[in-house]
Amino acid sequence: MKSLLTPSLLESWQVWALLSAVFAAATAILAKVGVVAIEPDTATFIRTVVVLFALGGLLAATGHWQAPTTIPAAGWLALVLSGLATGASWLCYFRALKLGDAARVAPLDKLSVVLVAVFGAILLGERLSWTNWLGVGLIALGAVMVAWKG
Template structure:
């Protein structure tokens, strides 16, 4: 099995638990506080992982590659907004309906990757994206 597929599946499993654990842990908190706590825990965890791997020796590259750093800032803001909106939706909605709508990000990512990165997609890929969109909507609006 290809390495990208293994890590992609691990990401999907991890993301699933994020949604489940958030739903379990958000009962008595505001979505904003829950998102902040989760972000702090993730930051501490990832700093420990980066420190263990010796990644902080590459911090000077942030200055060298300003454009990359700018995009990482935008990615961080987008991720924070995504988590916040997900937490707001989970606070008031049913997990089984919120999760598929959140996964419409897959469809949006494919469309943007075709438009911006000029990535090619096969007919099977197009059909798959349409099925993801339709499936997400069918489940969420059931």
């Protein structure tokens, strides 16, 4: 039987983005179940430790470790700030899941897609067509409509 994950598929950003979406959906449901009897900050800590060990194992298994001294200062700064933003995002996400329905929390969290498009255009000079911007607007509208408790 031929594998579906051919080398060309493994190098496709679209495949990895779709897998990210699948895992993000699983994250929301599993986190909602896991946060029921635990403080959200503790849940975030547990998740972070699991990610740390899983990624450490992955780096060891694949040999993709890069010596910290080979990373430029600008890279360090951006990654440290990204890590702080990730931590803040996770803390807010787990708190929201503790207080709200996963089916309503996750769509509002995905407004990050809209913000990435706006920030990418403003800060990185990325250009989107009018159809891309229409899609961004529809994502925003859809997220709000799904989160709306009507």
